[in-house]
């Protein structure tokens with residue numbers, strides 16, 4: 001992704017309200033680049049910072065700054081896999097299992 | 109890495125559970141390590157195809173979700189317990205598991221009342237993949253959209269959306285396909301089930317592909333033979349030469365080729 005898109009992505013994360021994990025319904029409402037990034041991380045089921053940097057086509061430092069913001073916002077958690085630091089989407093421990101009304105706005 | 113395949117439909121009764129059981133069985137017979145997880149906690153059904161009842165199934169996904177046991181404790185070894193149905197004979201000794209949901213009415217009402225932790229479900233699927241060294245994990249889902257069907261779509265490498273050639277199914281399927289695109293599913297296939305035999309399956313395929321701009325993996329005929337078996341066995345293993353089974357194997361091949 002180019003620098004302009006990356007800056008937008010950073011701003012989108014900054015302006016988010018903090019959550020305790022991601023719900024899939026929320027995920028569907030996110031701006032495209034953020035949604036794509038999280039989709040990718042979900043499917044990879046744990047990525048290293050270098051992988052994230054190459055996904056974003058950014059320097060590792062830049063990627064790390066974004067990652068830290070995402071952790072702060074409650075979207076991502078750090079996990080240890082084979083002695084390596086990896087990062088994973090934090091799926092919200094929701095006990096509420098009906099679909100919020102929001103979903104209908106998403107697909108309309 | 110295991111391939112995660114979820115089978116979904118917007119409306120109920122499309123044939124998801126029968127398709128999941130048959131596709132997973134075909135892939136297990138081909139020698140892959142396969143598990144099915146029944147995430148339809150509100151109305152579980154797929155265990156019936158493997159001859160399980162409340163007594164035989166032992167621990168269930170419900171107990172795992174309440175942190176009362178590990179997910180491996182719940183995995184029922186199908187290859188070791190094929191039962192006496194003729195179709196399932198070909199599953200003997202295969203690396204094939206089912207994670208069943210409870211059919212105890214108390215358990216079901218408890219889940220309906222309290223809900224459950226979708227995050228924990230995700231964790232369980234990851235652990236199952238590692239613990240059993242799976243090549244394929246199939247997820248049978250409750251019809252419609254809720255957090256856990258959305259989660260299964262979001263983590264899928266392959267999503268199979270089952271529909272009947274019925275106007276209500278067409279509209280619902282459009283919703284599911286939109287969501288799958290929003291969640292960026294890498295491989296999306298439509299499966300048409302219960303097609304009337306008086307219509308040309310190729311025409312149905314073209315029509316459906318035209319509407320959804322997505323590939324149709326197979327068009328399966330409506331057949332009394334299937335209804336008559338009443339989910340008591342794996343149809344495509346019992347009647348491998350039946351037209352339904354031939355179409356089903358096309359879908360299994362599409363899954364194998366996709367990921």
Ligand SMILES: Nc1ncnc2c1ncn2[C@@H]1O[C@H](COP(=O)(O)OP(=O)(O)OP(=O)(O)O)[C@@H](O)[C@H]1O
Nearest residue numbers: 120121122123124125126251302329330331334335
């Ligand atoms: N091609 C077919 N021809 C005739 N009957 C079929 C066919 N496919 C499935 N059935 C029958 O349809 C019924 C529903 O099938 P199944 O339980 O697999 O659907 P489902 O989508 O899992 O349902 P639910 O939404 O309730 O979970 C069963 O009785 C099954 O035998």
Ligand SMILES: [Mg+2]
Nearest residue numbers: 124125148153
């Ligand atoms: Mg079912």
